[in-house]
Amino acid sequence: MVAFCPLCGNTLFLEESVESQMLFSCRTCPIFFPIKKPITNRSYYKLKEIDDVLGGEEAWKNVDSTEERCPKCSHPRAYFMQIQTRSADEPMTTFYRCCNPDCHHNWRE
Structure with a gap:
């Protein structure tokens, strides 16, 4: 929660009063x-x-397939796509999807 001063709009700061009570106060206004x-x-x-x-x-409709074994059902082929998930100097991440219509397991390299 960020509270603002109703007079000047500055951020209110958390302070402790003389009576050891916590309060929000403005550093420019007497609020x-x-x-x-x-x-x-x-x-x-x-x-x-x-x-x-x-x-x-929709993203998986027009992708290529390759010989990659599914870790879940051991089907020999999988669809793949590469996406830049990190900064530009890092390699792209390859995502796979099993070609078996009963499985459709997703994993990444």
């Missing part, structure tokens, strides 16, 4: 707000699925 209860805020971000990162089912 202060005592803190009466604990302030907590937690945010949990949902991790993306691998299909969301790769573009979903």
Whole structure:
């Protein structure tokens, strides 16, 4: 939580008063707000699925296949695509998808 001064718009800073009470105060204006209860805020971000990162089912429609064995069903062929997931001086990441229509297991190199 970031609080702002209602007069000047500067960020309010957390300070301790003479009576050992915590308060938000502005360093330019004579404004202060005592803190009466604990302030907590937690945010949990949902991790993306691998299909969301790769573009979903549409991204796999026009890709090539190669001889790569599936680690799940041992099918001998897999579709592949290469995506730059890191900075430009790093190598591209190769993503695979099993050609077996019953499996469609995704993995990366």
